[in-house]
Amino acid sequence: MPRARTYLIAAGAASLAVAARRALRGRVRQSPLWPLPALEEPLSGQRQPSAGLRVLVSGRSEPAEGVVQLHLEALDAGDLPRWEPGAHLDLVLPSGLVRQYSLCGDPADRASYTVATRVLPEEAGGRGGSREVHERVHEGSELRVRGPRNRFPLVGSASYVFVAGGIGITPLLPMLRAARAAGADWRLLYGGRSRATMPFLAEVEELDGSGRRVRIVAEDEDGLPDLAELWAGVPQGTAVYACGPEGLLGAVEGSLPEHCSLHVERFAPGASAPGSGAFEVELRRSGTVVPVAAGQSVLAALKPVVPNLSYSCEQGFCGTCQQRVIEGGIDHRDELLTDSERDDSLLICVSRAAGERLVLDL
Numbered sequence: 001m002p003r004a005r006t007y008l009i010a011a012g013a014a015s016l017a018v019a020a021r022r023a024l025r026g027r028v029r030q031s032p033l034w035p036l037p038a039l040e041e042p043l044s045g046q047r048q049p050s051a052g053l054r055v056l057v058s059g060r061s062e063p064a065e066g067v068v069q070l071h072l073e074a075l076d077a078g079d080l081p082r083w084e085p086g087a088h089l090d091l092v093l094p095s096g097l098v099r100q101y102s103l104c105g106d107p108a109d110r111a112s113y114t115v116a117t118r119v120l121p122e123e124a125g126g127r128g129g130s131r132e133v134h135e136r137v138h139e140g141s142e143l144r145v146r147g148p149r150n151r152f153p154l155v156g157s158a159s160y161v162f163v164a165g166g167i168g169i170t171p172l173l174p175m176l177r178a179a180r181a182a183g184a185d186w187r188l189l190y191g192g193r194s195r196a197t198m199p200f201l202a203e204v205e206e207l208d209g210s211g212r213r214v215r216i217v218a219e220d221e222d223g224l225p226d227l228a229e230l231w232a233g234v235p236q237g238t239a240v241y242a243c244g245p246e247g248l249l250g251a252v253e254g255s256l257p258e259h260c261s262l263h264v265e266r267f268a269p270g271a272s273a274p275g276s277g278a279f280e281v282e283l284r285r286s287g288t289v290v291p292v293a294a295g296q297s298v299l300a301a302l303k304p305v306v307p308n309l310s311y312s313c314e315q316g317f318c319g320t321c322q323q324r325v326i327e328g329g330i331d332h333r334d335e336l337l338t339d340s341e342r343d344d345s346l347l348i349c350v351s352r353a354a355g356e357r358l359v360l361d362l
Contacts, residue, residue: 052092052146053080058112060139064199067167068134069116071105072145079110085174086152086265089115090318092144094136098312098320099129102171102243102265103148104200113145116199118167129313151336152265154178157239160186161230161260163252165244166193169200171265172243176207185235191217191225191248227255234260243267279353283362284326298348298358306362309348316350323347324361329354 059071074080088102105114117130137143154175162172162179169190179186188208192198195218208214217225236259242252243265256262278294281301292301299311299321311321316334324345332342333350348360 052090052144055113055143055145057137057139057141057143060137063116064118064201065194065197067116067118067197067199068137069104069114069199070133070137072113072115072143073111075142080113081148082110083107083113083148084150085154085178086171087148087150088152088171089113089148090146091115091133092146093129093132094141094143095132097129097132098146098318099133100313100317102152104170104173106177107174113148116167116170118199151338152241152243152263154241155239155261155263157237158184159235159238160184161234161238161240162186162188163230163240163242163244163248164188164190165248166191166197167199168242168244168248168265168267169198169204170243172241173200173203175241176204180207186213187230188214189217189225189227189230190214191219191244194218194220227251231255231257231260237261239263276352279355280357281353282327282357282359284359285362292352297350298346298352302348302362311349314349316347319347321347321349326359326361328358330358 054075055072056075057070058073059069061069063069083103084107086102088100090098091101092098099117101115101117103113104116105112117133119130119134152171160175160179162176164172172188176186176188188204190198190201190204195201195216198216198218201216204214205216215225215230217223234257238257238260240252240256240260241263242249245267249264249266253262253264276295279292281290281292281298282288283290283302283306288305290301290305292298297314299309299314303309309321312318313320317336319336322337322341322345326344330342330346331352331354332346333352334347336347337345346358
């Protein structure tokens with residue numbers, strides 16, 4: 001009898017637990033704001049950027065006019081995270097701005113990172129990220145970095161063509177070293193306003209032991225580069241990597257031979273798709289519906305309603321403002337998200353609804 005009584009007590013407790021869970025679910029369904037929104041699947045909530053790694057600016061140099069190069073060493077114990085050619089860092093600047101800079105050092109060096117950035121005279125009134133690096137970041141400065149992340153990876157190929165415009169040489173420099181080390185066939189077209197403004201010029205020329213792989217085109221001496229000459233004799237299946245100003249990238253895209261594959265990294269987001277009509281954004285957690293005017297970004301519309309939104313670059317580069325989409329078609333206008341990320345998220349600083357309504361996880 002004692003054992004039977006124990007079984008009965010246990011069975012009764014289990015039944016009470018089941019009933020309690022059913023009651024809780026019923027209460028949540030009846031009152032969506034208690035204790036959390038009554039959604040079929042748990043949602044992530046507001047996305048906050050990670051704090052990142054602490055680094056020390058152990059060296060600062062100027063490899064060309066208007067260009068600053070930073071060497072960053074970890075302040076915490078242990079090796080820095082690994083990276084591969086094409087990767088970039090999120091640099092958290094003293095003001096709190098987050099900007100992205102390509103890693104241009106040696107991937108085998110686990111003790112330090114190297115990045116470089118340019119500020120042109122006409123950018124004095126710009127958004128301020130690179131100018132802040134030039135004016136406020138010095139040897140001995142302490143910063144935080146996030147990453148590395150690689151949206152511009154070097155694919156395996158027997159043949160490469162690299163096209164760099166000015167500071168666009170930075171993500172390509174580790175690729176050049178890797179292609180040379182692998183014994184691949186490669187060539188580089190490196191253009192700039194003048195030789196004095198082109199960083200890492202001596203190293204690039206040194207990589208070309210034969211003197212036939214690298215072509216330097218300084219606009220003040222040579223004019224604009226001849227891309228038709230670049231493509232002459234390019235083998236089938238050549239991987240083409242290009243980074244630089246939009247005019248150069250457009251010329252590369254427009255003249256690319258059909259038997260080549262193109263990989264591009266831009267300084268700024270590509271041109272937006274036509275049509276910037278008004279639409280609505282529903283914030284599922286609160287049920288608030290926010291109108292987004294034609295030409296207005298989702299971020300701008302949401303900031304008065306959700307004052308603690310995380311964002312930084314406002315150009316679709318850094319990913320700080322990425323939010324999960326529960327319902328609605330997305331008009332992606334960023335240069336960052338992967339194909340899988342585009343299925344259910346967007347960067348609210350640049351991307352928009354493809355229809356009349358988006359439902360966000362906020």
